[in-house]
Amino acid sequence: MIATLEQSRPSGTNSELIVASLEGVNKNYGDVRALRGADFRVRAGEVVAVLGPNGAGKTTAVKLLLGLMPPNSGRPRVFGGDPTNPENRTRTGAMLQVGRVPETLRVREHINLFSSYYQKPTASAEVLAIAGLEKLSDRKFGDLSGGQRQRVLFALAICGDPDLLFLDEPTVGLDVEARRMLWDEIRKMVARGKTVLLTTHYLQEARRARRPRGRHQSGRDH
Secondary structure, X not given: OEEEEEEOOOOOOOOOOEEEEEEXXXXXXXXXXXXXXXXXXXXXXXXXXXXXXXXXOHHHHHHHHOOOOOOOEEEEEEOOEOOOOHHHHOOEEEXXXXXXXXXXXEHHHHHHHHHOOOOOOOOHHXXXXXXXXXXXXXXXXXXXXXXXXXXXXXXXXXXXXXXXXEEEOOOOOOOHHHHHHHHHHHHHHHHOOOEEEEXXXXXXXXXXXOOEEEOOEEOOOO
16 A cells, blocks of 8 residues: 655645656566565655555566566656666665664775765764764764664765655664654755655555545565
């Protein structure tokens, strides 16, 4: 099930602009069907939640929109084009459910490295403050707790000031304060005309859902 959590229509935002979509997408892993006929659209200035239990194909949908894998059939689109287009990729940020980065690099080194991939990144000091990482900036990633690692992955997802942000199960492992930080930042991003697509299997994460936006038939999550 797909539902809109919040809608923002900042001045200058084209509310009818489709920034991400799956059109009749099917994805199989061998004999396992992960997505069947997935069909939905995400408009500019929205927060959209992809709801479903583990194994529903949520992560597969995100990976297709990020251009990390091809569909068996159907068409994923981002900013009206191919998700693998380099220009489109520089306009997106992603926090995947299983994120892997070198454990020997320090937090600030990771942020500086990822920021170098973008033409107009957010200042590193601002990213550290947003993610609540100022006191951890010199700590190696491998020495962080699970929740702290999640905050680093969130920081890496937003450091490029993306127009479209993907968050795959973003609150797993976060404490109450860190969850509040994440939601506050999502609201600020949407207020600036950004678009956010997140996945969750927790109904409470989507308790503010307003209008159902569509459905997709799915199989096992990958």
